[in-house]
Amino acid sequence: MSVLENSKNVSEDEEILERFRPASEAESVRDVSQLGEEDLNKLRQTGVDLDAGDRIGTFLQTNCGVTKCECQVQGVEMLPMTEALKKYDGLSEYWWKLVSPDKDAFTRETARDLDNGYFIRALPGQKVVYPLQTCLYIRSDNVAQRVHNVIIAEEGSELHVITGCATHPHLTSGLHIGVSEFFVKKGAKLVFTMVHNWGEEIYVRPRTGIRVEEDGIFISNYVSLKGVKSIQTFPTATLAGARALVRFNSVIVAPEGAHIDSGARVIHEGPESKSEIISRTISYGGTVIARGHLVGKASDIKAHLECQGLMLSEHGVIHAIPELEAHIADVDMSHEAAVGRIAREEIEYLMARGLSEEEATSTIVRGFLNVKIDGLPRELEEELQAAVDECQKGM
Secondary structure: OOHHHHHHHHHHHHHHHHHOEEHHHOOOOOOHHHOOHHHHHHHHHOOOOOOOOOOOEEEEEEOOEEEEEEEOOOOEEEEEHHHHHHHOOOOOOOOOOOOOOOOOHHHHHHHHOOOOOEEEEEOOOOEOOOOEEEEEEEOOOOEEEEEEEEEEEOOOOEEEEEEEEEEOOOOOOEEEEEEEEEEEOOOOEEEEEEEEEOOOOEEEEEEEEEEEOOOOEEEEEEEEOOOOOEEEOOOEEEEOOOOOEEEEEEEEEEEOOOEEEEEEEEEEOOOOOEEEEEEEEEEEEOEEEEEEEEEEOOOOEEEEEEEEEEEOOOOOEEEEEEEEEEOOOOEEEEEEEEEEOOOHHHHHHHHOOOOOHHHHHHHHHHHHOOOOOOOOOHHHHHHHHHHHHHHHOOO
């Protein structure tokens, strides 16, 4: 990136920050009983059900206030970030270790004035199949929500988290900045599923770092199917130990007016480590930039990048940018990308079997957005599919 381009991006970032007031200036909801039925329906559409009996813990933040934080299983700790920083004397081993506070204007803003976030830790050897649920909810208009999250899967543990990020149904504008740092220790497994359900004038700026140690597993599932003004996300995972594994799966729909710049980077530092970045994108008139960057720095690694895009409008854009970067000879790295329209013969085939053209198109799109992911526990797979089904109702 040239100095001129970088200067332009900085000025745009600062201009976005100046548009919105701090979340601390907006009214906070301190109890779930203060939420209306519209709020609860929006949360359910985002994969967060406050009445579900199969969740072992729930964290809900509304604007800057913690509305609910409870965990029902021994061996897993869940705290608001402000409390965790006090309890663990600033979390010196984890705080701003995977994401630099000086990365850009948004990280600097969060480092300067934090609105909270969550801290989750699975103790060594603790294996939890049922998911925890977290939600970062913007309920007031023209608010900038700045959060910092830390999740730690200690050695030999297993943890599943489903997080929903959403705005109130009548909210017209806002900014969400989410800094997240994930630490997967030796032999641990962390599955992190995120469903975004924003409004049409919302700016979203996640900044994420992941570190996976020897024999650790990190699986990220990201779903965004509704309208949004702008999303910019590019998590970086470092496979620091031998046989570490990471998978990034994303399903993204860009309606008209949306600009979504998404992807992931994986840096292979441990021998025999493996990675996959798989994205499926649909443009209904919006712009999607699908990035992927695989970096091989260790021997006997396997890494694959795949992007599939479906154009359903004459005015949309899908831009796939795959990158492979090998620093030694003994690596196995590959990528493939395909972008196009629905084939007319596929629609005619289904119409010949009794479907209307609209029904045939919808069937093909649903198949394209199939988010069945190998390795997920049944409970999390069902929850993810339910969230996708809810989001598709408005498409």
